[in-house]
Amino acid sequence: MSKILVTGGAGFIGAHVATKLLERGDDVVIIDDFNDRYDPRLKHLRFEHFFSGSLKPKLVTGDIRDNDLITKLFDQEKFNHVIHLAAWAAVQTSIDNPYIYTSVNVDGTVNVFEAARHNDVKNIVFASSSSVYGGRDKVPFQEKDDVSRPISPYAATKAAGEIMCATWYNLYQIPISALRFFTVYGPWGRPEMAIFKFSEAILRGQPLLMRGHQTMRDFTFIDDCVQGVISALDHPHQFSIFNLGESDAVPLPRLISALEHSFNKPALIQEVPLPPGDVPRTLADISLAQAMLSYQPVTKIEDGIAKFTQWYKEWYIPNFLPDLTNSL
Numbered sequence: 576m577s578k579i580l581v582t583g584g585a586g587f588i589g590a591h592v593a594t595k596l597l598e599r600g601d602d603v604v605i606i607d608d609f610n611d612r613y614d615p616r617l618k619h620l621r622f623e624h625f626f627s628g629s630l631k632p633k634l635v636t637g638d639i640r641d642n643d644l645i646t647k648l649f650d651q652e653k654f655n656h657v658i659h660l661a662a663w664a665a666v667q668t669s670i671d672n673p674y675i676y677t678s679v680n681v682d683g684t685v686n687v688f689e690a691a692r693h694n695d696v697k698n699i700v701f702a703s704s705s706s707v708y709g710g711r712d713k714v715p716f717q718e719k720d721d722v723s724r725p726i727s728p729y730a731a732t733k734a735a736g737e738i739m740c741a742t743w744y745n746l747y748q749i750p751i752s753a754l755r756f757f758t759v760y761g762p763w764g765r766p767e768m769a770i771f772k773f774s775e776a777i778l779r780g781q782p783l784l785m786r787g788h789q790t791m792r793d794f795t796f797i798d799d800c801v802q803g804v805i806s807a808l809d810h811p812h813q814f815s816i817f818n819l820g821e822s823d824a825v826p827l828p829r830l831i832s833a834l835e836h837s838f839n840k841p842a843l844i845q846e847v848p849l850p851p852g853d854v855p856r857t858l859a860d861i862s863l864a865q866a867m868l869s870y871q872p873v874t875k876i877e878d879g880i881a882k883f884t885q886w887y888k889e890w891y892i893p894n895f896l897p898d899l900t901n902s903l
C-alpha cells in the first residue's frame with residue numbers, strides 16, 4: 576500500500592483521482608483550502624459525495640503556500656508519492672488577477688516540491704495544461720513543441736511549473752511526470768467551464784455565447800484523465816512531460832449538438848469573438864503517453880456529454896440552479 580498526498584483533492588480531478596486510489600487500497604491524504612475561486616459549496620458537496628462512504632481519505636484543510644503546515648504534514652505522514660493538482664485554474668481569471676496565480680501555482684508548487692525532496696518522496700505527478708502550447712495553429716500538439724509563448728498568466732504559471740519539475744528532478748533525481756491535461760470535463764466538473772455555461776443557457780432558453788465557430792477543443796473525459804494520472808503515478812519516468820488528451824479536436828458546434836441532444840432542447844447560438852488568452856484550437860498528440868503510460872482514452876464527446884448531463888440534472892440543478900428544476 577502506498578501513502579499518497581493529493582493536493583487539491585477536493586477539486587474536480589483530485590476527487591476523482593483520490594477515489595480511484597482509495598478503491599485500490601492506497602492510503603490517501605488530501606490537502607485543499609476550499610477557496611472561493613468557484614462556489615466552495617460545490618467543493619464541499621463533491622467531497623461529501625465521494626468520501627462519505629467507507630473509503631475515506633485523511634483531509635487537511637489548508638493552503639499549500641503555508642510552509643509550516645506543508646513541512647509538518649510531510650514530516651508526519653511520510654508520503655511515498657505526491658499528486659500535485661492544487662492550483663488556481665482557468666485562463667480568464669488569471670488575466671484579471673495574475674498575482675494569486677503566481678502565488679499559488681508557482682510559490683505553492685515550490686513548497687510542495689521542497690517538502691517532497693526533504694522527505695524521500697519516490698515520485699511526483701504534476702498537473703500541467705494544454706494552455707502551455709499558446710495560440711499556435713499547428714496541430715496536433717506534441718510534447719517537444721516550443722512552449723515559450725504562453726498567452727495567459729495561467730499558462731505561464733503552468734509552464735513555470737514544468738520548468739520547476741525539471742529543476743527538482745535535475746537536483747534531487749525525484750522522478751516527476753508533468754501531465755498536460757486537455758480540457759477535462761465530466762460529472763462534478765468546474766462550473767466556470769464552457770460546458771456548464773452552455774448547459775444553463777440551453778435550459779433557460781437564453782443565448783449561448785459561442786466563442787468562434789471554428790474554435791476546437793480536445794475535450795478529455797474525466798475517467799480517461801484519471802486513468803492517465805494513475806498510470807503516471809505507477810510508472811515513474813525520470814522527468815517526463817505527457818499530453819493527456821482524448822486526441823479528437825471537437826468543433827464547438829459539435830459539442831453544442833451533443834448538449835442539445837442530451838437535454839432534448841435547442842440552443843440559441845450567438846457567436847462572439849474569442850477573448851484574449853483563449854486559444855483557438857487544441858489537439859493532443861498522445862502517442863508518447865500511449866507508449867510510455869499505456870494511456871488509452873476511450874470516451875467520445877457524445878458519450879461523455881451524456882454522462883455529464885445526467886449528473887448535471889441529478890446534482891447540479893437541484894443544488895445550484897433550483898429554479899430550473901421544473902424545466903427538465
Ligand SMILES: NC(=O)c1ccc[n+]([C@@H]2O[C@H](COP(=O)([O-])OP(=O)(O)OC[C@H]3O[C@@H](n4cnc5c(N)ncnc54)[C@H](O)[C@@H]3O)[C@@H](O)[C@H]2O)c1
Pocket residue numbers: 582583584585586587588589606607608609610618637638639640659660661662663664665679683702703704705755756757758759760765
Ligand atoms: N480541468 C481541466 O480541464 C484542467 C486542464 C488543464 C490543467 N488542469 C489542472 O489540473 C489541476 C486540477 O484542476 P481541476 O479542474 O480539478 O480544478 P479545481 O479548481 O476543481 O481543483 C483544484 C483544487 O485545488 C484547490 N486549491 C487551489 N489553491 C489551493 C491552495 N493554495 N492550497 C490548497 N488547495 C488549493 C482548490 O480548492 C481546488 O479544490 C489544476 O492544477 C489545473 O490547473 C485542469
